[in-house]
Amino acid sequence: MKRVITLALCLLTTSCTFVDNTEQAKEIASRLEASKDVITSIETYNTFYGSRCFTTNKNERTGDDYGVYNGGCNRSVLKELSQPQIDLGCMYKNWATDEYYNSDKCITQRRKHPASESGFFDYKRFLPKDNNVNSEENWMNLVEFYRDKDYCESEYDELTTSEKQACTDFNKIATLQLATAKTKLKCKDVYKKRFHEAVGQFIVVCVYCNDFEAVKNSVYKWGEEHLCSIDNEWDAGLNDLAFYNRH
Numbered sequence: 001m002k003r004v005i006t007l008a009l010c011l012l013t014t015s016c017t018f019v020d021n022t023e024q025a026k027e028i029a030s031r032l033e034a035s036k037d038v039i040t041s042i043e044t045y046n047t048f049y050g051s052r053c054f055t056t057n058k059n060e061r062t063g064d065d066y067g068v069y070n071g072g073c074n075r076s077v078l079k080e081l082s083q084p085q086i087d088l089g090c091m092y093k094n095w096a097t098d099e100y101y102n103s104d105k106c107i108t109q110r111r112k113h114p115a116s117e118s119g120f121f122d123y124k125r126f127l128p129k130d131n132n133v134n135s136e137e138n139w140m141n142l143v144e145f146y147r148d149k150d151y152c153e154s155e156y157d158e159l160t161t162s163e164k165q166a167c168t169d170f171n172k173i174a175t176l177q178l179a180t181a182k183t184k185l186k187c188k189d190v191y192k193k194r195f196h197e198a199v200g201q202f203i204v205v206c207v208y209c210n211d212f213e214a215v216k217n218s219v220y221k222w223g224e225e226h227l228c229s230i231d232n233e234w235d236a237g238l239n240d241l242a243f244y245n246r247h
Contacts (some may be wrong), residue, residue, distance in 0.1 A: 006078040018047075018074055025076035032081075032126040037070040038179045039172060042146050045118075048077045054092055054119040065115040069095040082120045091120065109192060131180050132227050141226045145191075146175045187228035198222050 018024060032041055053073035056065050069092040082088060089096030090106030091113065100106065113120075118138060123139045133139050152159065152167035159167065176189050187195045202218045223230045 018077065020074045020076050022076050022080075025074070028077055029080040036126065036128045038127060038131075038176050039146070041123065042143055042175070043120055044081070044126075045123075045143060046147060048074055048081065049121060053078060054116075056115045056117065066110075067115045068094040069093065078119065081122060081123040081126075083122045086120045091116070100169050111181070121236075128180055130182075132184065133179060135225075137225050138227055140177065142179055145178065145226070146171065151193075184229040186231045187223050187226065188231070191226065192226055195222075195228075208229065 055068050089100050090109040093101055117140055118136050152164050177185055181242050202215045206215050220230055
């Protein structure tokens with residue numbers, strides 16, 4: 001447990017130097033797998049994947065997406081934290097040689113596994129057994145929620161030091177609840193402004209279509225993707241809006 005705490009502190013304070021070697025990479029992966037800690041897993045992801053190690057481009061001829069390794073990241077750690085069935089040299093250009101990337105083996109693997117926004121990070125291996133993260137989209141939205149703490153530093157709110165700390169603590173607790181709570185948090189309570197902005201965008205897109213069932217479906221899908229629930233009060237409000245716009 002002490003080693004897990006040390007790793008967490010190291011990642012949270014960025015006070016450690018990570019060498020690009022297999023031994024240290026295996027140690028990082030094994031500690032994550034042993035701890036099953038949501039916050040440490042997110043912090044580890046942010047540390048090693050946060051500098052856009054991988055991007056997805058589109059093939060102009062076929063329209064298919066393909067991945068590119070952008071360099072400058074810890075290759076050993078990326079390899080150890082990736083899904084075991086994935087060969088990164090097959091999935092990302094510039095990781096290995098062009099000859100290897102274009103081999104029959106790699107072409108076959110890419111057909112089985114579409115380009116990954118997360119860089120094929122093996123989040124399932126590092127999260128608690130009972131969790132709500134059922135897709136890569138869930139994982140990336142969870143990472144974004146934890147990372148998006150700008151409101152805790154807002155120049156307009158003029159928060160005191162203790163208020164900023166309380167805000168950061170709330171963000172951490174809410175992240176854990178989104179990932180693991182058996183009863184999902186309400187979207188409007190946890191995402192607040194972000195949820196209302198998303199709903200507003202769905203309504204604007206459909207303001208002239210009169211298909212408020214489509215708006216409702218889009219909002220519920222947003223909730224599923226962001227690990228939160230849509231409550232009855234909001235649902236009733238949307239029904240009122242639909243009635244108003246039809247008369």
